[in-house]
Each structure stands twice: as C-alpha cells, then as structure tokens.
Amino acid sequence: MEINKDLVAASATPLVLAILLEGESYGYAIQKRVSELSGGNLEWSDGMLYPVLHRLERLGLIAGKWQQAETGRRRRYYRLTAKGEKQLATERQQWQAVDAALRNVWSLDMLGEVWSRIFQPTAASPLFGVPLTPANGD
Numbered sequence: 001m002e003i004n005k006d007l008v009a010a011s012a013t014p015l016v017l018a019i020l021l022e023g024e025s026y027g028y029a030i031q032k033r034v035s036e037l038s039g040g041n042l043e044w045s046d047g048m049l050y051p052v053l054h055r056l057e058r059l060g061l062i063a064g065k066w067q068q069a070e071t072g073r074r075r076r077y078y079r080l081t082a083k084g085e086k087q088l089a090t091e092r093q094q095w096q097a098v099d100a101a102l103r104n105v106w107s108l109d110m111l112g113e114v115w116s117r118i119f120q121p122t123a124a125s126p127l128f129g130v131p132l133t134p135a136n137g138d
Contacts, residue, residue, distance in 0.1 A: 012049075012052045015037070016053065016056060017056070017091060026078065031044045060083045
C-alpha cells in the first residue's frame with residue numbers, strides 16, 4: 001500500500017522519537033525499524049530520513065555522535081534527549097487525539113447512521129449487489 005507523502009512526513013517526528021526511546025540507533029537501523037513497525041508499509045529512503053534526523057538534532061530533541069561499528073565503519077548514532085522525551089509525550093497526545101477522532105468517524109455506528117441518512121434501502125434491496133435508492137430521490 002502506498003501511503004500519502006503528507007502522512008509519512010507528519011508521522012516522521014513521532015516515529016523517530018519513539019524508536020530512539022527504545023535506545024540509541026543509527027540511520028539504517030531506524031529505517032529498518034520503521035519498516036518493521038509499519039508491517040512494510042513505510043519504506044523510508046535516506047533522502048527522507050536524514051533531513052528529519054538533522055532537524056531533530058538542530059532542535060535539541062536528539063543528539064548524535066560518531067562511533068565505530070563492529071564492522072569498522074563509522075556510523076552516527078542518535079539518542080533521545082530529555083527535551084526529545086518531552087516532545088514525544090506531546091506528539092503522543094496529539095496523535096492519540098487524531099487517532100480517536102478518526103476511529104470515531106470510521107466507526108460502524110457512525111457510518112451506519114450517515115449511510116442511512118444518505119440512502120433509504122428498499123425492502124427488495126439486499127445489503128450488497130443492488131444499488132440503494134438515495135433518500136432525496138436523486
């Protein structure tokens with residue numbers, strides 16, 4: 001499934017902060033964790049991730065340091081700062097509010113209510129297969 005770029009961008013900060021709450025990590029590992037957490041629906045490129053990491057570091061939400069990996073290669077490892085933990089708590093509250101609103105909008109009860117206001121089923125119309133008649137006669 002392809003996810004809208006606006007949603008990907010909006011979710012980048014809370015995802016990175018939440019991943020770093022698990023412990024320090026580096027770019028490639030963060031990309032893999034995002035993919036894992038999203039069931040493969042979010043595949044971030046370097047061009048998407050590194051600007052986010054640089055912005056979060058500039059804002060003081062994360063801190064980075066260069067370290068040599070087991071392979072001998074140098075990697076930049078990032079960790080969450082105290083300021084980042086506070087921001088993550090704020091982000092979590094905001095996303096929970098958005099999630100709750102969407103769940104309410106998409107709940108079966110509400111959709112059923114809206115559906116019944118738009119369409120009036122006829123006695124002969126099954127749930128699927130035969131189009132329903134609009135309530136306003138259109």
